Amino acid sequence: MGSARSVRTCLSAMVAVLLGATGCVSVVSAAPEPVDLRPNVVVILADDLDSATTPVWQAMPRTAALIRDRGMEFTDAFAPMPICCAARASILTGEYGHNTGVLTNAGEVGGFETFRARGNESHTIATALHGAGYRTGMAGKYLNGLEDDPGHIPPGWDDWHAGVDNFLYSGYNYTLNENGTFVKYGVAPEDYETDVIRAKSERFLTDAAAAGQPFFWYAASTAPHFPIPPAPRHLADTRPTAAPRSPNYQEPDVSDKPSWLIDTANPRAATITVTNDPDYTNRLGALKSLDEMVAGIVETLDRTGELDNTYLVFTSDNGYSLGAHRLTQKMAPYEESMRVPLAIAGPGIRPGRSGAMALSTDLAPTIFDWAGLPIPERVDGRSLTPVLAGETAGWRGDFVAEYGGPGSEGRDGIAQEQIPGTDTPLIYTLDMPSWSALRTDRYLYARWYERERPLDQREYELYDLRTDPYQLTNLIKTPEGRAAHADLVTALDRRLAALTTCAGVTCR
Ligand SMILES: [Ca+2]
Ligand SMILES: [Ca+2]
Structure with missing residues (x-):
């Protein structure tokens, strides 16, 4: 006109x-x-990629060069809810698990159904950006439990390609809901999950760039989550590799640990001996395709002229234990479960490293900031934009971490990491009770059986990470230890109690 x-x-x-x-x-x-000059945002989310043990950037050299070296690497990035569904819920909303209501993958305090029933889908990154005129899209893993309502497309997503069965974890034979149409993928090399998500990513970015609309893309392959194999083209160059033997690998003396870990340590240690290194080898192989996917995304942004106006975020939903403390999997309050890689590149971000504590809950408010949107009061995380600009004064020195056990069912723990719907042997099944923990820049203080047991039957851990970074000696297992650290524990417990009920500004 x-x-x-x-x-x-x-x-x-x-x-x-x-x-x-x-x-x-x-x-x-x-x-x-x-022309709408608001920046684009691309989030690339790995699954179960730990940064405490796995040399992530060495395993993903393209990602290191294209995101980390062009942007800010966060060396102290954490997943406060270190299990897939709870972590993804926090990424999508910027809220802690006690506010999303999602503290694990299933049951009354976990899973997609809980996320939806609690109303979380009305206030995600996708709804906020879509409402502000962004084109939004995703491919891959949304939330555990989506298979119970595979036709569901949450509000706020313009382009939806979510896995709707647990075959997604195997890399083949999975079905995606592609904007309302179920598309079954087979076992041919071109069906390999990460490559399919790469193709979806490149298509979306190309189309969105041509439309001249700012966009948000969420690429969520299950790599390197067990049991996804390397892509066929990477099988030959994926050599058997032993997982790094950290000082806490197969921790010899676990008598300081909570009773559930002591009671299950020996059979699990035997399993770790057999499975850990093949699992690690597989994971390194699967990361090769993920690295190529990142390169494909960056090349597409470059080709379409969008790279200079796009924020790129690479991270993982949670970490992973490669035999630390005689544990596999995640869900624990220990470093291996909670530490995640995080690198952010984009307009105005000077290359560098930051030791500021960055949390999964910070991603949503950071993205809102980039898009020029107000950060809603309910958001628990903080925008990382000051840190990305080199300003860390007044940044947080602690956070609460949480995991939900079976609660009212009254058991000490529940199997959370089976892979139903596949014929994969359940060799990594793990029972773990609930906990809440305070992680400061010096201490980890954990309360076990937070949901299963009355107060007087709970168990506690305290580690001084300055002297014991591998969390080998719980300082308060014994009455003498508790007496020696009474004042410190009182202070940490008070702070933990406050944060376990925080909401919005009181969490920040
Ligand atoms: Ca995960
Ligand atoms: Ca020990």
């Missing part, structure tokens, strides 16, 4: 001072509709 309309233009503060103006002027223009 080209009709004249009023465009409100804000001047930079310096220009405003020079002109003696308020900073904003109204001008009448007959120009065509202005």
